[in-house]
Amino acid sequence: MSKVKQIFANHKAFVGFVVAGDPSLDATVDNILALAAGGADLIEIGIPFSDPVADGPVIAAADKRALDRQVTTDDVFAVIRRVREQSNVPLVFLTYANLVYQVGYQEFCRRCAELNVAGMIIPDLPYEEQDELLAATQEFDLDLIQLVAPTSKSRIKKIAQRATGFIYVVSSMGTTGTRDNFQTDLRAVTDEIRQYTDTPVAIGFGIHTPEQAHAMSQVADGVIVGSQIVELIEKAGDQAPEQLTAYVREMKRAID
Amino acid sequence: MTTNGKFGGYGGQFVPETLMQELHEIETTYLKLREDPKFQRELHDLLDNYANRPSLLYHAQHMTEKLGGAQIYFKREDLNHTGAHKINNVLGQALVARYMGKRKLIAETGAGQHGVATATVAALLGMDCEIYMGKEDTERQRLNVFRMELLGAQVHAVTSGSMVLKDAVNAAMQAWVADVTDTFYVLGSAVGPHPFPMMVRDFQSVISIEAKRQILEATGKLPDAVVACVGGGSNAIGSFAAFLDDETVQLIGCEAAGKGVHTKQQAATITNGTDGIFHGMKSKFLQNQAGQIDEVYSISAGLDYPGIGPEHAALAQSGRAQYVPITDDQAVQAFEFIARTEGIIAAIESSHAVAYVEKLAPTMRPDQTIICTLSGRGDKDVAAIARYKGVKIDE
Numbered sequence: 225m226s227k228v229k230q231i232f233a234n235h236k237a238f239v240g241f242v243v244a245g246d247p248s249l250d251a252t253v254d255n256i257l258a259l260a261a262g263g264a265d266l267i268e269i270g271i272p273f274s275d276p277v278a279d280g281p282v283i284a285a286a287d288k289r290a291l292d293r294q295v296t297t298d299d300v301f302a303v304i305r306r307v308r309e310q311s312n313v314p315l316v317f318l319t320y321a322n323l324v325y326q327v328g329y330q331e332f333c334r335r336c337a338e339l340n341v342a343g344m345i346i347p348d349l350p351y352e353e354q355d356e357l358l359a360a361t362q363e364f365d366l367d368l369i370q371l372v373a374p375t376s377k378s379r380i381k382k383i384a385q386r387a388t389g390f391i392y393v394v395s396s397m398g399t400t401g402t403r404d405n406f407q408t409d410l411r412a413v414t415d416e417i418r419q420y421t422d423t424p425v426a427i428g429f430g431i432h433t434p435e436q437a438h439a440m441s442q443v444a445d446g447v448i449v450g451s452q453i454v455e456l457i458e459k460a461g462d463q464a465p466e467q468l469t470a471y472v473r474e475m476k477r478a479i480d
Numbered sequence: 481m482t483t484n485g486k487f488g489g490y491g492g493q494f495v496p497e498t499l500m501q502e503l504h505e506i507e508t509t510y511l512k513l514r515e516d517p518k519f520q521r522e523l524h525d526l527l528d529n530y531a532n533r534p535s536l537l538y539h540a541q542h543m544t545e546k547l548g549g550a551q552i553y554f555k556r557e558d559l560n561h562t563g564a565h566k567i568n569n570v571l572g573q574a575l576v577a578r579y580m581g582k583r584k585l586i587a588e589t590g591a592g593q594h595g596v597a598t599a600t601v602a603a604l605l606g607m608d609c610e611i612y613m614g615k616e617d618t619e620r621q622r623l624n625v626f627r628m629e630l631l632g633a634q635v636h637a638v639t640s641g642s643m644v645l646k647d648a649v650n651a652a653m654q655a656w657v658a659d660v661t662d663t664f665y666v667l668g669s670a671v672g673p674h675p676f677p678m679m680v681r682d683f684q685s686v687i688s689i690e691a692k693r694q695i696l697e698a699t700g701k702l703p704d705a706v707v708a709c710v711g712g713g714s715n716a717i718g719s720f721a722a723f724l725d726d727e728t729v730q731l732i733g734c735e736a737a738g739k740g741v742h743t744k745q746q747a748a749t750i751t752n753g754t755d756g757i758f759h760g761m762k763s764k765f766l767q768n769q770a771g772q773i774d775e776v777y778s779i780s781a782g783l784d785y786p787g788i789g790p791e792h793a794a795l796a797q798s799g800r801a802q803y804v805p806i807t808d809d810q811a812v813q814a815f816e817f818i819a820r821t822e823g824i825i826a827a828i829e830s831s832h833a834v835a836y837v838e839k840l841a842p843t844m845r846p847d848q849t850i851i852c853t854l855s856g857r858g859d860k861d862v863a864a865i866a867r868y869k870g871v872k873i874d875e
Contacts, residue, residue: 274772275646277657322767322771326769353492375497375498375501376497376500394496397658398654398657398659399654399657
């Protein structure tokens with residue numbers, strides 16, 4: 225069983241997200257550790273990209289803040305190295321295809337394996353374009369997390385059959401960012417996925433309140449929170465680690 | 481031709497999963513329509529009777545004499561309805577959208593020509609229209625913004641990034657992801673995920689299909705060179721398409737070197753770009769070593785794009801086409817030269833191609849010919865040229 229899949233084995237998982245380098249590399253180390261302390265089961269580390277087209281304004285602004293400080297992919301790997309001195313919390317990367325392509329798919333995966341990063345989520349690398357990266361993730365025993373969208377329809381079967389780690393179900397159309405309502409019939413989507421695979425399913429995009437997290441945990445094996453955490457980090461300043469730990473605890477209670 | 485949306489190693493579909501089903505549906509619909517005589521009749525009827533095709537192939541005698549070399553012909557896309565080649569592609573894509581039952585068109589625009597064309601065709605076909613344009617460009621091209629609004633389109637001034645074409649594409653893609661069921665994204669250049677580069681190439685190939693027939697009628701032989709400006713590269717790929725198999729025809733794309741290819745303020749993608757993945761395609765991009773996409777610059781809002789269509793990247797790699805950088809200074813000089821010599825105010829984009837013709841023609845013999853595509857007319861650029869020259873005019 226893959227490292228990521230194990231996380232979902234006995235309980236509903238809480239997956240958090242931070243943009244590496246926002247507001248600084250030091251703060252990112254502290255914030256990751258704070259999420260882990262609150263009980264985050266898996267943390268997505270965003271490698272900032274100049275043009276994050278799948279992301280809404282909150283995460284895009286965080287990417288920009290990080291890039292204005294000249295954060296590079298190498299810096300992000302250095303952050304992980306520092307986290308690993310203190311914590312074995314499961315980590316995956318979330319970034320765009322070009323950044324991984326520039327490092328080289330194989331080299332990127334090698335460096336992930338070296339730092340015990342369990343896999344990656346690449347929102348602009350759909351099924352049809354994955355072959356090369358997939359080969360590299362398999363070589364290093366990493367998970368290439370598959371995404372399923374409300375529009376995936378007849379594509380769900382082939383995506384589910386390829387999935388390892390977990391399947392990232394996009395709750396709604398559009399970019400990342402908090403939402404108050406979800407139009408998509410998520411139970412129908414998760415039910416269909418489960419016809420084809422026993423890979424766990426986590427729902428992301430828009431979730432920010434404990435009530436939403438609780439509702440999502442009724443249909444999925446985990447919930448993913450991105451923009452809300454990024455916004456909390458932006459607003460809390462020095463208080464961010466403390467608030468992150470408290471926030472994760474509250475969300476964990478809601479989904480347990 | 482494409483295989484799985486690939487041109488050599490370039491192209492593909494690097495987009496969020498939310499769009500994949502839609503891209504497959506567009507591809508399936510388009511491949512069917514491409515072979516459908518009814519669709520082709522409808523498209524060509526609009527091209528001929530609405531867009532004013534075929535466009536002229538004009539023998540530029542004065543320029544030919546002045547430069548003292550090859551015979552120079554201009555393919556006059558500037559004479560099309562809405563004043564640019566953009567209308568060819570928009571008519572095609574809007575018809576595909578209508579066949580798919582869409583009621584809304586969205587588009588990005590740089591200089592505004594593609595936005596104006598999309599707003600125009602939306603009005604003609606009774607569809608809703610929203611245009612995404614970098615805020616910087618809305619200020620550079622205020623007249624075109626007003627034109628789009630007159631035509632009933634809603635113009636969104638995009639304030640992210642450097643507020644130019646790249647950012648307008650990002651915003652349009654995000655709007656499309658949010659509303660993909662009702663909306664058709666009319667991509668303005670031969671860029672983006674498959675099937676767009678193929679569709680745009682096909683719809684713009686009318687330029688070279690006509691030009692080939694016209695030059696054969698005029699001179700009895702193929703041209704020796706075809707020259708066109710390249711941002712994303714839609715008029716260039718349209719100008720090259722029918723000549724790709726004619727090995728004797730030299731194909732030359734002119735890209736924006738801005739303030740010079742050794743400066744940061746340029747957009748010469750083939751000259752300085754490297755392989756990458758962006759805006760749905762694998763192609764050449766101006767980017768840093770880590771893969772962050774550069775903010776680029778050209779005097780021409782239509783050419784300051786950090787990438788290039790994947791078919792151009794493949795043509796450059798195979799050597800079938802050459803790409804040359806042209807600076808702002810050279811383009812402005814050519815803008816004035818063609819205005820005074822031929823009485824044509826050409827778009828500043830097209831003036832990049834004219835600038836290269838000025839270099840190329842004298843190196844050729846009088847029995848040789850060059851076709852240069854005038855992709856659009858320069859009305860929209862007159863104020864920018866005046867600013868560049870420090871002339872104050874009252875808009």
